[in-house]
Amino acid sequence: MRTSDKLFILAVVGVFVYGLIVILSPDTTAVSTNFYYWIMGAASALGYSGAFAVSFLGNATILVPFPYVIVPFVLGADMGHNPWFVGLVSGIGAAMGEMTGYFAGYYGGKLLKEEDKINGFREYVRKRPSMTPLMIWFLAATPISDDLLIVPLGVARYSWWRVFVPLLIGKAVFLTAIAWAGRLGLVWVESVFLSGDPGSLSSISLGAVGFLLIVLALYLIVRVDWSKRLTANSPH
Secondary structure: OOOOOOHHHHHHHHHHHHHHHHHHOOHHHHHHHHHHHHHHHHHHOOOHHHHHHHHHHHHHHHOOOOOOOOOOOOHHHOOOOOOOHHHHHHHHHHHHHHHHHHHHHHHHHHOOHHHHHHHHHHHHOOOOOHHHHHHHHHHHOEEEEEEHHHHHHHOOOHHHHHHHHHHHHHHHHHHHHHHHHHOOOOOOHHHHHHOOOOOOHHHHHHHHHHHHHHHHHHHHHOOOHHHHHHHHHOOO
16 A cells, blocks of 8 residues: 555544544533633734734644634724734734645655655646646635645645745735724624634534545645646647
């Protein structure tokens, strides 16, 4: 069995066991939930630096849900803070936090031991110089998990600054919009993006599904023959 197959099975089993623990012993999430509410309160009190810190943490986590956008929303509603600056600072923190996934893929990808497939994926991405940054920006500017693309790009050792620049722009746009939603009192934004208990079964399930999708994306990198796809899509 290939190393990639073993890692894929191990990840799936690990998430399954994690889910069983949460279902059979719900109190196991109490510590993380209490920490979440504590860090949210502290970040809101710290202002701009708190927005930066919580946005970094919120994007550096994958399996554990961390709905950090409540802080930019609350600070944006506070007349003592500038929504533009709240969005910018939060965007910088979010982009830097998201890059932890990139570097995890960059260095962790060596465990896959499928250099030919990884090189093929890197070449496949490199041949699309406009599409890749656009996809990074789109995912960053929406609530959709951008780890689905960021981690695989790290595995492919795609240039870090080509990832970071559109990521930063997208996160800044998204979080500036959230901050202005707070200033304008858009209650529907709060109900859509900011509601829910991070320790609830639904939140944890969403985190687990997101993690499995990332694992699946990494698995496809080393199972798809990207060289053939490049050849098939190249003009004759």
